[in-house]
Amino acid sequence: MLEDSSRVARFGVNFYNFIQRHAPWFHHPYYLLVEGLSFLNKNEVSLGRPYYDQVLRSYRPHLVFSVHDCLNRGYFQHARKVLGKHVRCATYCSEFSGGYGYSRNWVEPSVDLYISRTETAKNYAIKALKLAEEKIVVRGQFLMPRIYREALTPIERHRFITERLGLRSDRRIVFLTTGGAGANNHIALLEVLKRHSDKYQAVVVCGRNQKVFLEASRWKERNPDFSCNITGFTNEIHLYMQAADFVVTRGGTTTCAEALHFECPIVFNGFGGVMPQEKLTVKYFMQDDAAVKISKAEDFEALLADWFRSSGKFSELKRRFSKMRFKDDPRDTIRLLVDLARDAARGENRPALKVVGA
Secondary structure: OOOOOOHHHHHHHHHHHHHHHHOHHHHHHHHHHHOOHHHHOOOOOOOOHHHHHHHHHHHOOOEEEEOOOOOOOOHHHHHHHHHOOOOEEEEEEOOOOOOOOOOHHHOOOOOOEEEEOOHHHHHHHHHOOOOOHHHEEEOOOOOOHHHHHOOOOHHHHHHHHHHHOOOOOOOEEEEEOOOOOOOOOHHHHHHHHHOOOOOEEEEEEOOOOHHHHHHHHHHHHHOOOOOEEEEOOOOOHHHHHHHOOEEEEOOOHHHHHHHHHOOOOEEEEOOOOOOHHHHHHHHHHHOOOOOEEEOOHHHHHHHHHHHHHOHHHHHHHHHHHHHOOOOOOHHHHHHHHHHHHHHHHHOOOOOOOOOOOO
16 A cells, blocks of 8 residues: 555655665654654545545445554545545554554544554553544454464474474574565674584574575575575464574564464564664563563674573573463454444444453
8 A cells, every 4th residue: 555556655665674674773763754644644645645545446345454554544534535434444553562663653543443462552552642542452463364273283393393494303493584674684693603503503584685595595505514494585484483492583563473472582683773663562572571682793692602501591581471472362353343344334333342451
């Protein structure tokens, strides 16, 4: 809806991906600029409206559902203008916590249903952004269906490690991953891991970044004694999470939600700074000492050395991390959305929700 609707929006998305890969610190001024959309789109879509209008008239949906901060304000008002007052509008906000980085663009006051990932983020939407509490439900589990279905048994995990990944089952596996755009510091981290090759091996995912994939592949050729598996973009992150002992990643909400679901502890990659939206995720886990953040390769070296000297520290980290795992059923969220669409199809006005905070 952003990339295809407007050249300006497409540039914004591409620039976001660029700074994520090369200059995370620059996202702070960029974030403040994007916050201006909350005023630009206060009552109507300003950029890409003809495209959005065409989509609405073509599909004529009963429900407009947003999972992106820049697709709420203005979009819901325009949907009602085109489709009539009975169309329903809902938002799933994936942020883990509130504060700086929680975009004002997430909250359109006229939304019919606002789904928050955590109680912490819900409270921020109510207190700071003045969203009506009766419109909000908290649902942590909202990943792709296959992620819930494809849970590996111990035997399947062993086969996945040895046959699919070509790794050993008697050494810890470190999962080095990126967002889809390929933001990473893989080579620096691999240089540290190879000094601990008697204890660690690695799974390396490079995202849609061909340059990084080639660099990692060449590194592997130069270091044949270190056991690692390297791949580009994949839709099997959830399988790698189940194989790994811990993951090194930036604070992307989806990746971290998958890690939490499969109880794979997170070491946050803070090289070059942490982007505003990522700060919300990092803060959520680190405030309970359920994750670790590194800012340079030396930090990673020190962390591995600390875990080697005190093996119980990693076990305790994993215990605190696993304790934060969400227990709700993702099908409950789907039922809420389907009920909203059915109300619209029947032309009914939906009463206030009865499941706030459930």
